[in-house]
Amino acid sequence: MSITKSQTEKIGAIFNGNRFVIPTYQRKYSWTDTERKALWQDIEESLKDNMNHFVGTLSFKENKSIGLSTDTVYEIIDGQQRITTLFILLKNLIDKIEDSKVRESQLSAFIGSKENLKLQPLGADGDFLKRLLFDFDNIDQESINKRSQRFMYSASKLFSAFANPLKSSEIEARIIFIRDRIEVLVFNVENQAQAVKMFSIINDRGLPLRILDKTKSILMLYSTLHLKEELNNQVNNSFEKIFDSYDDLLVSKEKLGILGRLEENTIFTQHYYSASKLFPSTWNNRDGADTIFDNLKTRCEELKENPADLKTFIEEYLVDFENFAVNYSNLVKEIETNSLYQKPFRYLEFTATLYPVIVRLYMQCKLDELLPILETIEVRVYKLRGTNPIADMYWLSSHISAFDLSVDDIRNHLKNFCEKFVNNHVFRTYLDNPIYGNGAVKYILSEFSEHNYNLNTYKDFQVEHVFSKNPNYDALSYGFADDYDYEKNRFGNLGLLEKGLNIGLGNLPPINKVNGYLESKNSEIRNLAGEIQKGNFNKISVDKRRNIILEYCINRFTLN
Structure with a gap:
């Protein structure tokens, strides 16, 4: 069937006797399960309400047929996301048809063969679509490294799962609905100039192009x-x-x-x-x-x-x-x-x-x-x-x-x-202030430990208060004054500790945290445990540690 310049058409009529190519310069397939589920739900509701379903506007440019093919070949200018999704959906439904002769006739009319698909993305995605439709079980999902191909694979999995519990009559009803009752407004442009002009019009009218x-x-x-x-x-x-x-x-x-x-x-x-x-x-x-x-x-x-x-x-x-x-x-x-x-x-x-x-x-x-x-x-x-x-x-x-x-x-x-x-003076001032909650603290403390942690270990670290954030003891007895809320969030009182260990230690005083610190992968916090165990760990100790960290930062994150 030849597509006229502007008309409302059914999806079945579009695929019957026509073939479509998606040029390499077009956007790759990017619909997610959100859009695919919405399409499936629209079909289900339209079936229930006995209504046709309109899916929007498509734009094509007719290309010359190759060889002796009787099909007309069209280049998709706009609408390839919807066309590709419906194509994958139809293939999954047709695959569920029990009668082999009916199944083959439907494949021939609307899908084509592995060697000659009705819809053909050019480039690597075209080869993948062939495998997806005709050799799905032999695709290693973990080896798919193109985002567009991952989306196509997910589309096939989703529609196969949705179609699987349907009875033969329900499968047939949905194929007929897609073929005969899903409508699109088709624009068939004659040349490249019209194609890009169409894009310009779409842009100016505010349709959702990226x-x-x-x-x-x-x-x-x-x-x-x-x-x-x-x-x-x-x-x-x-x-x-x-x-x-x-x-x-x-x-x-x-x-x-x-x-x-x-x-x-x-x-x-x-x-x-x-x-x-x-x-x-x-x-x-x-x-x-x-x-x-x-x-x-x-x-x-x-x-x-x-x-x-x-x-x-x-x-x-x-x-x-x-x-x-x-x-x-x-x-x-x-x-x-x-x-x-x-x-x-x-x-x-x-x-x-x-x-x-x-x-x-x-x-x-x-x-x-x-x-x-x-x-x-x-x-x-x-x-x-x-x-x-x-x-x-x-x-x-x-x-x-x-x-x-x-x-x-x-x-x-x-x-x-x-x-x-942030010159050195400003840098030191920021470092000397209450710093807990700042985005640089975890990284600075990790570097201060001078150990190359793997990423999982680093992510598991939390910034720990040595003297607890909400102590269940009297902080004044350790030399702190009434400004404890200020002092507890400064660098000398902060360290890195694994999440599980940190939760387990709660609001205990430092001496009761030693065993937990010793279990850490962080050598700096283990060394701190030794200092605490030695005795007399107090505000003076915290201030001394803060000054050491500050000097480390000035030298480690230097401008020279």
Whole structure:
């Protein structure tokens, strides 16, 4: 069946006699169980209420058929998440049909064969979809390292589980419903220009396209309308790598437990903050994703009457964004295996503000040499002081990107930044104050012990009050005055102890904690147990220990 330019269609009619490809530049499959369960529930409710179900708008571009195939081939411009989900759902339902002849006829009409699927993502996801649909039981779930493929695998598992308890008549009813009663509004565009114009319209109408999709589409639009499609392939190829890099970042984020609230906007904005040279008239370090996208459109509008300048800008933006995204992904993958990166990235955890600088330094192979001073900045400024200065850091990331600075030049910039916000005097003052609850304390105490704990051990540590937070004894008898609430939270009275041991010790006096301390993997707290056991451990002892920790910090997190 040929799809006309604009019409409401049933899913069954769309798949019957047509084949669809998902280009490599499109977003990878990213629907989660939340969206999939919602779709299943919509189908169940519509069946119950005897109503058709409308799933939205789809946009296709017709491609020329290959060879003697009688099917029409369409490129999916918009709607591939819904199409892919329905395709996997249909396959799982059809697999439950008991009559083999009926099952094969349904597969032939709506799914195709392993060699010739009705829906074909291009690239590695296409090969995986074939295995998923026709060789599911032989897929090793643990070996799936692409986020999009993990989502497809989860979709098949979910729909198989939902379909499993259904009777034959119930399976048939759902296949018929999907085929005949799920409706979509279809737009069939004739060429690439119409395709990107469609994206532009969707963007302007406020439909929920994500920031990377919108960015790709606007660059495609200007390439198509003002550069005679000259950069279309480059836009497609660059964004394929950007999409893959972002998906890889999400996999690494989940695996390593770092990167906090990383999302599409994060990688998009962090690139912009480190690329002021590309936006000379509009760049601002406080711009959000929507403003940055508007700046991109503004820059294209400024240059569209001069195609050579427009081409140069788009090329430079694509190359820089692609390199930034790919290196970002490579850096985070390397964190797992590079021993130099373990502590600052996984134990201390850099603030997001530092990542534009970190990624640019990684791109220039300068990160390893500058990692110690970046660690110092994180401890002093972002963790201990608890402030988040962005202007200087984003300026520096752009400066690093624009100029070939030496490692010493960059180190001096970083040193000046740290001295501006937390010089040695300020550092000592913060360290000397009540510090319990500060984000730097656990890392400082871990480093103070001078032992390389594995990550699980480090995560199990809690910050322990040597003289208890809520003592069941008289703290005044140990030399403390009425300011105990102040003194108990200073460094000399804090140590690292495993969670289980810490809970077990409760609010006991130090002498009654010795046996618990001796069981710890933390050598520093074990040594402290020996000092307590020796006798006369009191406020003077705590003050002495605090001064030792302070001197250690000044030397360990130094600017020299």
